[in-house]
Amino acid sequence: MQGRFPKKVTEEEKKEILTYLEERFGLLPELFEDYEILKGVSNFWLFPKTSYLNFLTSLEVQTVGLLFLRKVSSYLKPTSAFLQRFGDLATKNVVTLSSEIIEKLKERKKVEIDLDLSPGYVILRDEKWVLGCGLYLPGKLFAYLEEKVLRNL
Secondary structure: OOEEOOEEOOHHHHHHHHHHHHHHHOOOHHHHOOEEEEEOOOEEEEEEOOOOHHHHOOOEEOOOOEEEEEEEOOEEEEOHHHHHHHHHHOOOOEEEOOHHHHHHHHHHOEEEOOOOOOOEEEEEEOOOOEEEEEEEEOOEEEEEOOHHHHHOO
């Protein structure tokens, strides 16, 4: 299914997104200097900066760049693909999972756990790798990990 090329976000939207990434995950805005942030209806992509962007916007496309955020209600949810590429640079809201917790998440997609974190999206990792996105609510951790990631744990 083809669609219209996503539009560049406004400076205000860009600031809001970069502030969220810095406040929630400690990802500095400088990490994204070489990228444009593009938006669709409820998705945001990172796209390498290029002088050809205006030409490219006339194309009918299926997807562009790296899908990195989705608007879920009024919240920004990072994609696992984005976190797997940039998550090692995060300094906040990173949850390192034990093998026991990983096994529980594979079975039930959530575990009861108390963490010293504010509620919201978190980066899930094991001892070696960033696995993807989770949601921490007081006393509960939900995993939004792709099946292929879960199968390989």
